[in-house]
Amino acid sequence: MKTVRSCFISCVLAILACAALSTPIHAADPLPSWNDTGPKKAIVTFVEQVTREGSPNFVPVAERIATFDNDGTLWAEQPIYFQAFFAVDRVKTLAPQHPEWKDRQPFKAVIENDKKALLASGEKGAMEIIMASHAGVTTEEFQRTVKEWLATAKHPRFNRPFTDLVYQPMLELLAYLRDNGFKTYIVSGGGVEFMRPWTEKVYGIPPEEVVGSSIKMKFEMRDGKPVLTRLPDIDFIDDGPGKPIGIQKFIGRRPIAAFGNSDGDLQMLQWTAGGEGLRFMLLVRHTDAEREWAYDRQSPIGRLDKALDEALRRGWTVVDMKKDWKKVFSFE
Amino acid sequence: MKTVRSCFISCVLAILACAALSTPIHAADPLPSWNDTGPKKAIVTFVEQVTREGSPNFVPVAERIATFDNDGTLWAEQPIYFQAFFAVDRVKTLAPQHPEWKDRQPFKAVIENDKKALLASGEKGAMEIIMASHAGVTTEEFQRTVKEWLATAKHPRFNRPFTDLVYQPMLELLAYLRDNGFKTYIVSGGGVEFMRPWTEKVYGIPPEEVVGSSIKMKFEMRDGKPVLTRLPDIDFIDDGPGKPIGIQKFIGRRPIAAFGNSDGDLQMLQWTAGGEGLRFMLLVRHTDAEREWAYDRQSPIGRLDKALDEALRRGWTVVDMKKDWKKVFSFE
Numbered sequence: 001m002k003t004v005r006s007c008f009i010s011c012v013l014a015i016l017a018c019a020a021l022s023t024p025i026h027a028a029d030p031l032p033s034w035n036d037t038g039p040k041k042a043i044v045t046f047v048e049q050v051t052r053e054g055s056p057n058f059v060p061v062a063e064r065i066a067t068f069d070n071d072g073t074l075w076a077e078q079p080i081y082f083q084a085f086f087a088v089d090r091v092k093t094l095a096p097q098h099p100e101w102k103d104r105q106p107f108k109a110v111i112e113n114d115k116k117a118l119l120a121s122g123e124k125g126a127m128e129i130i131m132a133s134h135a136g137v138t139t140e141e142f143q144r145t146v147k148e149w150l151a152t153a154k155h156p157r158f159n160r161p162f163t164d165l166v167y168q169p170m171l172e173l174l175a176y177l178r179d180n181g182f183k184t185y186i187v188s189g190g191g192v193e194f195m196r197p198w199t200e201k202v203y204g205i206p207p208e209e210v211v212g213s214s215i216k217m218k219f220e221m222r223d224g225k226p227v228l229t230r231l232p233d234i235d236f237i238d239d240g241p242g243k244p245i246g247i248q249k250f251i252g253r254r255p256i257a258a259f260g261n262s263d264g265d266l267q268m269l270q271w272t273a274g275g276e277g278l279r280f281m282l283l284v285r286h287t288d289a290e291r292e293w294a295y296d297r298q299s300p301i302g303r304l305d306k307a308l309d310e311a312l313r314r315g316w317t318v319v320d321m322k323k324d325w326k327k328v329f330s331f332e
Numbered sequence: 333m334k335t336v337r338s339c340f341i342s343c344v345l346a347i348l349a350c351a352a353l354s355t356p357i358h359a360a361d362p363l364p365s366w367n368d369t370g371p372k373k374a375i376v377t378f379v380e381q382v383t384r385e386g387s388p389n390f391v392p393v394a395e396r397i398a399t400f401d402n403d404g405t406l407w408a409e410q411p412i413y414f415q416a417f418f419a420v421d422r423v424k425t426l427a428p429q430h431p432e433w434k435d436r437q438p439f440k441a442v443i444e445n446d447k448k449a450l451l452a453s454g455e456k457g458a459m460e461i462i463m464a465s466h467a468g469v470t471t472e473e474f475q476r477t478v479k480e481w482l483a484t485a486k487h488p489r490f491n492r493p494f495t496d497l498v499y500q501p502m503l504e505l506l507a508y509l510r511d512n513g514f515k516t517y518i519v520s521g522g523g524v525e526f527m528r529p530w531t532e533k534v535y536g537i538p539p540e541e542v543v544g545s546s547i548k549m550k551f552e553m554r555d556g557k558p559v560l561t562r563l564p565d566i567d568f569i570d571d572g573p574g575k576p577i578g579i580q581k582f583i584g585r586r587p588i589a590a591f592g593n594s595d596g597d598l599q600m601l602q603w604t605a606g607g608e609g610l611r612f613m614l615l616v617r618h619t620d621a622e623r624e625w626a627y628d629r630q631s632p633i634g635r636l637d638k639a640l641d642e643a644l645r646r647g648w649t650v651v652d653m654k655k656d657w658k659k660v661f662s663f664e
Contacts, residue, residue, distance in 0.1 A: 062532075062538060065540075139580055183540075192581075192584070193584075196584045200394075206394060206585075207583065207584030207585050208397075208515075208582070208583045208584055208585065210584065214581060217577045217580060217581075218573075218577075219573035219574075219576045219577055219599055219603070220573075221602070225606055226576065226599070226602045226603045226605075226606040228576060228577065228580055228603075235581075241550075241551035241552075242551075244551045244558065244560060245549045245550075245551055245560065248471055248549060248560055249524075249546060249549070249567075250540070250582055251539065251540045252524070252525075252528045252539030252540055252542065253538075253539050253540065267551055267558070270553070270558045271551070271558045271560075273558075274557055274558040
């Protein structure tokens with residue numbers, strides 16, 4: 001026979017198990033790497049308003065869509081986009097199978113680390129490098145290649161794996177939004193298949209919530225086995241005005257919150273702001289040359305100029321990395 | 333002071349509340365509109381195997397992706413695809429704004445209900461009708477148009493809204509899979525924006541889990557308001573070999589189960605079958621002229637010929653609607 005005491009204990013345990021299963025556990029501060037400055041307050045206020053039932057700004061869970069740029073918003077993008085490091089390394093790896101590259105630009109420049117000749121090859125040269133390093137393989141081979149590269153390649157300044165260069169405050173923000181019923185999508189100019197192999201592990205974002213640029217694919221049966229081959233032909237550029245298009249194509253709903261850092265994110269933020277009801281738009285401004293980099297209106301990578309003007313004019317939230325982030329990278 | 337009895341009662345209530353919050357409620361039979369024939373048994377066996385922890389065929393929740401064709405698999409597709417009814421009705425609605433259509437094919441044929449002339453206009457004519465009825469508006473205007481049409485249009489044989497012609501057994505299957513941790517995607521040759529306005533209500537499938545054919549879009553600021561305009565230009569055809577491509581583009585994971593009814597689904601089923609581990613492929617065969625329609629190898633709409641041969645050869649599940657479904661439509 002049970003005593004009142006043992007019954008009480010089982011009952012408390014059942015209630016605790018129930019609470020653990022049915023509600024997310026909230027730490028006292030969900031955003032510990034953010035200073036208590038304007039942006040953190042703006043984020044928390046927004047989330048509280050859209051999630052509080054009965055609030056005039058309440059948004060049902062199904063419509064809590066947040067979209068994040070990747071390069072410069074979730075991880076660093078200097079001195080060049082990390083995907084460009086991948087492309088260069090890949091060309092070097094493939095070079096022995098392509099003896100003709102020794103005398104052909106832009107490949108010659110890559111093999112010889114000739115930055116001047118590489119720059120001179122311009123957009124056409126960049127496209128040739130992208131196609132040589134990203135196409136001509138099956139989707140599964142490409143995923144494997146990306147994973148292998150990430151496991152060994154190091155960032156030149158920090159001498160760490162590239163996936164260490166994700167922003168700790170943004171990881172906390174992603175988790176905070178998801179704990180509050182949001183779906184957190186990546187909407188990036190980067191290649192979608194370059195991101196998918198690692199976004200789940202690094203950001204908690206599954207492949208089906210990654211929108212990005214893509215090349216065409218071909219379906220074929222190879223020795224009775226179906227494969228998708230990656231073709232050297234652009235399918236979709238998910239940048240600038242391509243971002244709202246990518247959002248509509250892949251998600252089919254307008255976000256209620258959007259996060260970016262450059263002019264390539266302007267139209268995504270405009271599209272988000274243009275919906276009805278409360279909206280949240282945020283730009284990460286790179287102001288910390290010591291812990292990360294400082295760049296904006298003049299930078300060839302991640303230029304922030306028109307979008308900054310628009311943010312200031314319309315009162316969007318602007319994060320000053322130096323001032324607003326207690327920590328930039330988790331390894332600090 | 334609480335008695336043992338009242339403590340016991342609170343405890344049981346807490347546990348019941350906990351169970352209600354944390355686990356889906358299973359009816360005795362999750363598939364009541366399916367006869368106890370082979371297909372139902374095959375479905376249940378597959379789901380039990382991939383969801384039972386410790387089973388050699390266990391699949392983690394994140395990888396439980398199931399893809400469904402729409403026309404002829406989730407709802408009917410005779411005498412013509414329902415989207416074609418929409419296109420014809422839309423051309424008639426728009427005709428007063430286009431006096432030139434009175435003398436121009438294929439519009440003249442649509443306005444005059446001249447089926448012979450319409451057929452004679454061929455693929456080029458069909459494309460002109462699709463573009464006239466689907467492009468030239470913003471995404472939001474188009475969504476509104478689809479909803480308004482569905483609210484008033486009736487199927488000629490059943491004299492009911494088109495969304496009444498969804499298959500009750502497939503609704504149960506969708507719910508059963510979702511109760512078992514699956515994400516249920518539509519992967520259809522139909523227009524993605526024609527489906528999204530109603531799939532959540534009718535199938536429980538949100539817009540972001542609908543993959544389909546699409547036309548191009550343009551982002552622009554119109555009087556300071558951002559809009560996406562639909563352009564008269566094909567972006568992507570999600571049919572045949574386009575289905576595995578659409579799956580990779582939009583989902584980025586290979587399904588472990590796929591459901592179709594025609595040769596347009598063959599490559600989706602091959603792609604699904606080609607993955608490692610236990611897989612489930614199913615074709616719905618239209619064999620019931622009384623309750624629905626009977627058609628297969630010779631039908632211009634939803635032809636099932638090569639895919640049927642492949643299914644029989646490889647032991648995929650084939651549903652005989654007449655034999656295997658207790659009920660076809662919910663209104664029977």
